[in-house]
Amino acid sequence: MDTLNQKHEKASSNWLARYQYKLWRRDLPIFLKEQSYRTGAELGVKAGQSFGRCLKANSELQLWGVDNWKVSDSGPYAQNRKHEERARRIAARFGQRAQLIKADILDAAKAFKDGTLDFVFYDLFNYRTSTVDFHRQAIQTWLPKMKQDGALIGRDFHENHLSDALDALGYGWDPLVIRGRESPRLGRAFRKE
Numbered sequence: 001m002d003t004l005n006q007k008h009e010k011a012s013s014n015w016l017a018r019y020q021y022k023l024w025r026r027d028l029p030i031f032l033k034e035q036s037y038r039t040g041a042e043l044g045v046k047a048g049q050s051f052g053r054c055l056k057a058n059s060e061l062q063l064w065g066v067d068n069w070k071v072s073d074s075g076p077y078a079q080n081r082k083h084e085e086r087a088r089r090i091a092a093r094f095g096q097r098a099q100l101i102k103a104d105i106l107d108a109a110k111a112f113k114d115g116t117l118d119f120v121f122y123d124l125f126n127y128r129t130s131t132v133d134f135h136r137q138a139i140q141t142w143l144p145k146m147k148q149d150g151a152l153i154g155r156d157f158h159e160n161h162l163s164d165a166l167d168a169l170g171y172g173w174d175p176l177v178i179r180g181r182e183s184p185r186l187g188r189a190f191r192k193e
């Protein structure tokens with residue numbers, strides 16, 4: 001199986017791979033619609049691309065987006081000031097349905113009551129905070145916020161640190177099936193029992 005870096009390389013060198021690599025952006029809003037989810041949180045908003053798409057496709061969805069938009073000298077965080085501005089512009093299109101919280105995801109969880117979210121979309125793979133311990137703590141912090149039967153959806157949950165964190169927590173996993181096929185980068189979803 002290709003590593004994430006190999007997938008990134010393929011995706012930047014070939015238009016078909018690039019297209020497939022981004023399919024999750026289309027598949028996630030479809031999944032939320034199929035499940036008739038009304039309240040959710042996206043952990044890791046960046047410039048608001050998936051945040052905006054989910055809200056656009058789901059007219060009754062109330063979505064909270066959490067990001068600390070920390071700016072670093074290089075790497076994926078270097079553009080975070082611009083990302084935050086774009087995310088705020090996108091959120092403004094959806095009025096009260098879109099709420100952005102600028103905080104670390106571990107702190108932001110305190111603002112949510114237990115058992116209130118239909119889903120948590122976890123999009124923090126491959127960042128500075130990406131260690132098995134961090135993911136395990138983050139998932140343990142956010143799971144109580146979900147309703148019974150709610151879904152924890154992760155982009156790249158099948159990749160190393162995250163996969164190890166989830167296995168360590170001992171969850172049973174369902175593949176996330178959207179209209180009869182599994183979405184490659186939304187490979188695993190956990191439904192709270």
Ligand SMILES: C[S@@+](CC[C@H](N)C(=O)[O-])C[C@H]1O[C@@H](n2cnc3c(N)ncnc32)[C@H](O)[C@@H]1O
Pocket residue numbers: 043044045046047048049050051066067068069070077080083103104105106123124125127128129
């Ligand atoms: C993969 S990006 C999110 C991509 C986004 N969902 C999209 O549609 O393009 C991950 C984001 O998580 C944020 N982030 C990383 N660690 C964080 C933490 N501990 N608390 C809050 N945000 C964090 C980063 O600032 C970055 O914007």
